[in-house]
Amino acid sequence: MRIQDMREQMSFRCTYMRGGTSKAVFFKKSDLPLDEKLRDEIIMAVFGTDVRQIDGLGGADITTSKVAIIGPPTRPDSDVDYNFGQVQMGSHKIVWTSNCGNISSAVAPYAIDEGMIKNITEPITEVRIHNTNTHKILTARVHVKDGRMQYCGDFHLDGVPGTASKIELDYKLTYGATTGKLLPTGNVVDELMVEGFGPVQASLVDIANPTCFILAGSVGLRGDESKPELSAMKDKLELLEKIRAAAAVKMGYIDKAENALEKSTTRPMLSIVSPAKDYVDYATQKPIHAEDLDFLARVLWNQEPVDTYTGTGTICTCVAAQIEGTLVNQVCGPEPAKTGIVRFGHGRGINSVATEVVKHTDGSFEVTKAVINRTARRILDGYVYVKTDVINAAMNED
Numbered sequence: 009m010r011i012q013d014m015r016e017q018m019s020f021r022c023t024y025m026r027g028g029t030s031k032a033v034f035f036k037k038s039d040l041p042l043d044e045k046l047r048d049e050i051i052m053a054v055f056g057t058d059v060r061q062i063d064g065l066g067g068a069d070i071t072t073s074k075v076a077i078i079g080p081p082t083r084p085d086s087d088v089d090y091n092f093g094q095v096q097m098g099s100h101k102i103v104w105t106s107n108c109g110n111i112s113s114a115v116a117p118y119a120i121d122e123g124m125i126k127n128i129t130e131p132i133t134e135v136r137i138h139n140t141n142t143h144k145i146l147t148a149r150v151h152v153k154d155g156r157m158q159y160c161g162d163f164h165l166d167g168v169p170g171t172a173s174k175i176e177l178d179y180k181l182t183y184g185a186t187t188g189k190l191l192p193t194g195n196v197v198d199e200l201m202v203e204g205f206g207p208v209q210a211s212l213v214d215i216a217n218p219t220c221f222i223l224a225g226s227v228g229l230r231g232d233e234s235k236p237e238l239s240a241m242k243d244k245l246e247l248l249e250k251i252r253a254a255a256a257v258k259m260g261y262i263d264k265a266e267n268a269l270e271k272s273t274t275r276p277m278l279s280i281v282s283p284a285k286d287y288v289d290y291a292t293q294k295p296i297h298a299e300d301l302d303f304l305a306r307v308l309w310n311q312e313p314v315d316t317y318t319g320t321g322t323i324c325t326c327v328a329a330q331i332e333g334t335l336v337n338q339v340c341g342p343e344p345a346k347t348g349i350v351r352f353g354h355g356r357g358i359n360s361v362a363t364e365v366v367k368h369t370d371g372s373f374e375v376t377k378a379v380i381n382r383t384a385r386r387i388l389d390g391y392v393y394v395k396t397d398v399i400n401a402a403m404n405e406d
Contacts, residue, residue, distance in 0.1 A: 028110025037079030059098030109319020113382035166357025196333035231282025326361035
């Protein structure tokens, strides 16, 4: 850990990176304290501890309140360790229990540019990433030139302006990321009893990040709502959180639904799916056509609607579409079975994943391919400053 004394403040080396449709502050593990409580206090101060994060680097949005800690590999089958944290806005807490697929796309570029990857080949380098949150390995394939990450390219990612170099992330080895099973209950559809509402059908799938899928119509939604629309539906958001809490119980994360916000904030995610239809990107007014989609999906992460769609959620959603009988499979069109490419419409455009799911004779399913394309960009390198009294207070606590 390198700390520079600036009288009333201390500085920590960091990098600000965009990964996919999110942004995160990246730290080397060696630049932070080993003590996890002190580390977390420093990180929360870096982002800003109030709901607007006005006194830190956080952007008062779930897609920008993220941290990544990168260190040397602790497994022989990996090249680098990656620990992801979702910094809670205004609640003085960091959730370390899940991965972020968008931020995952920036891990290999960061590690390459920091000299952490030994075997670099041109034009493509493959990096095996050990996500310490889920204890799973994902593989990134990135473009390199002269030993450095090549950021410029012609690949466009919906929700991000311009184009950049394409990054391929393969999540096929991340099934059972938190429950040990692709289908945690063994069922393609479960019935959840939701307090004050009644039964709701759901498909519970665990790859990349565990997700609870429900049909839009089952909760009175169209399925093509934008983030601003969903954010304004306070009663509906309360219902969706109750459904997510019931799913958390069903998947074994908690014993009682009322403990979900405290003990299982992000597990599982909640996704709302529906058949494909025409709609408009609310931010750009660009039309999105049903003929270019297999279905629609909207996702809630950390109790908030996401502007685009989470990266790990994209993997889980597209894999679920290939599992016969799930709710996602039921609303999905026939094309993925022919092409192996699943395409769904989110609030700002289209996500697609190259997937292959094999059904064995005993009825079990195996994921043999789950590749998502993303982009990333290094935005800023430097030192972030934290008040010395914050650090001293954390060090003096019992």
